Amino acid sequence: MEATDPEMERALLTILEETTAGDPMSPLRWTSKSATRIAEELSRQGHPVSHATMDRRLRTLGYSLQANLKTKEGTAPPERDAQFRYINEQVRKFQARGDPVLSVDAKKKERVGEFKNPGRTWRPKGTPEEVNIYDYPDLGEGPAIPYGVYDVQRNHGFVNVGMDHETAEFAVESLRRWWRLVGRRHYGEAKGWLICADGGGSNGSRRRGWKWHLQRLADEVRKPVTVCHYPPGTSKWNKIEHRLFSQISLTWRGQPLVSYEAVVNLIGNTRTATGLTVKAMLDRSQYDVGEKVTDEEMRGINLREHEVHPKWNYTISPH
Template sequence: MNDFPGYDETHEQTMRLYARSLPEDHRRRYAALEALKIGYGGIAYVARVLGMSRRTLYTGIQELESMGEGDPQDPQRPSGEAHRVRRPGGGRPPLIERQPEVNATLTDVLDAQTAGSPTDPRVRWTDLNPMRLTQALLEHGIRVSRNTAATWLEHWGFRPRALRKELITGVVDPVERDAQFRHIAALRRLARMKGAPVFSVDTKKKELLGRLHRRGRGYGTAAQAVYDHDFRHLATGRLIPHGVYDVRLNQAFVTLGTSRETSAFVCDAIALAWETHFAPLYPNATELLLLFDCGGANAARSLRFKEDLIALSQRVGLRLRIAHYPPYTSKWNPIEHRLFCHIEQAWSGLILETPESALKAVETTRTQTGLKVAARLLDKTYELGRKCSESFRSMKDRFIRHDARVQPCNDVALRSTL
């Protein structure tokens, strides 16, 4: 009877660590050698310590015994080749190779459940998933697992794919769109030469206030509880985040409105940004270059917006140079990928119960590339449906000078005085 009590915990941990460093065939022969050294009960003990099955240890013992049959000066690996761990040719051949009729049945099932694009032969889709494919094949007497069905779908090029927003709903001339981008680039170079500020301006998506769920995670000792549904009536209010981003200085000012997004709100937010943050940085400025998206409250063709811009020009005492990005290109506006994405990360996993809590998170937004963000609340009520005045329609050309029609959206220059 073997009275071997077992190694101490430190030695067992060393055995496990060393075994994990070995390839598969060396690992089982090492385990077999340890078991043979212990003697009776060694196989059960080593199998428990190293987490192996007894069958694996028996295989290792057989390999140790067969190593002496060849050249003792040059023992071979069980695979027969120095660079291989396992013998070639192991495993069952795939079902399609063992039963060729399965491939024909699979082709018929996929063809019946597949549709394709009439203009692009590379684009095809199917309403089958691995589970439905296994059920369809089972109706033909072929039983396979979901993993096998998923492998077959991937072999045919079918993978889980999300819909991609690429189709344009309007009419866009790529030549005109490219010309507008070049025009904006020229305006930015000209403003840089003059020392004039270049502001990228836009309104971020509206945010609901209250104990509502937000995507993302934050550090904490326990999860915070929020409502199980994000119904609008559960919100205690909403925020309209408006940003003014200085392209050259990499600084931004965010206005958190609590009413509505209107052209008056946009202009008030720009004025607030200039008066409280940017004016001291540009004491000699006589002109501002403002980059807008083509639609929304700051639409290129909105006379109400242009009337508010003239009031803004009079308020700040500066000439305004307006440039709109072409339709369907709002994501090229620098503020989108230089400011709003970082604000979204700052709000990630936070409960925005009050405007003040949202404001505090915005003010802490920083990046390693030097982005700095200032923010203010604008608790003012704005009305919808406001129309352009008739007096402005009759005299707007005295204030506005249009550029050549580079794109469907006209860029304009506005002056504050007649």
């Protein structure tokens, strides 16, 4: 395909970039467009190709046919497509001026200790890793809560591994650590950040603590922070799921997470043939699950809602 039309591959990747979802526990990816629809779109753009050729190319790129049962994530609101278009517009705008585009989320909580971890790994014959027979929590060290920050432009992941609770403060602290350890070295002159996040969880669109702590972060870094939330029921479209979390799951597949050091090291050793690198660190801080943000504190946030879906898209600027 590339040999006959060198522009077709770029056009194809642009289409897929905006319509790709994935499984955070495996490298499997899927697209909301069929091979036929993609072939039709490429033909409209001046790149005629058959749906059979497109089907083969999608498989080469790691895509798989998915049954409805496997991909349905709940009833999507009617505004979903418009929000995806807006997110893609924002991503292109920030990338064009060299500002960071960050995909964020918390990975599934893991138990640290000699517990069985699903999957298999290569070991000398007859020497399986021995783990506890029972999975009682008190037999382990505690929970590991990986919060990821994926830099879309640089294909780089940063993971802050918490030991306490997944809170809004923890989510923002993960962004702060990304900035101090990685971000400011590459984006010191950036005019602002774009954060793409799910609509729920510790970084949810309705979480007061998320916005309040983001205000403090914006004040510290002296840069506006723009947030675009994915619509309800579309978490698998968040790039961090299939670009970072699925690869981490492959790295520690079949290996007991016997200590926090092992968790951090396994995450940090995650690599892919496409150039993904990951930095991880342990967060020993304690986070208050009962934190309340008052109405007065909310009024003090320098928040500007966007015209398009204002509850899902907003910018918090420094005071």
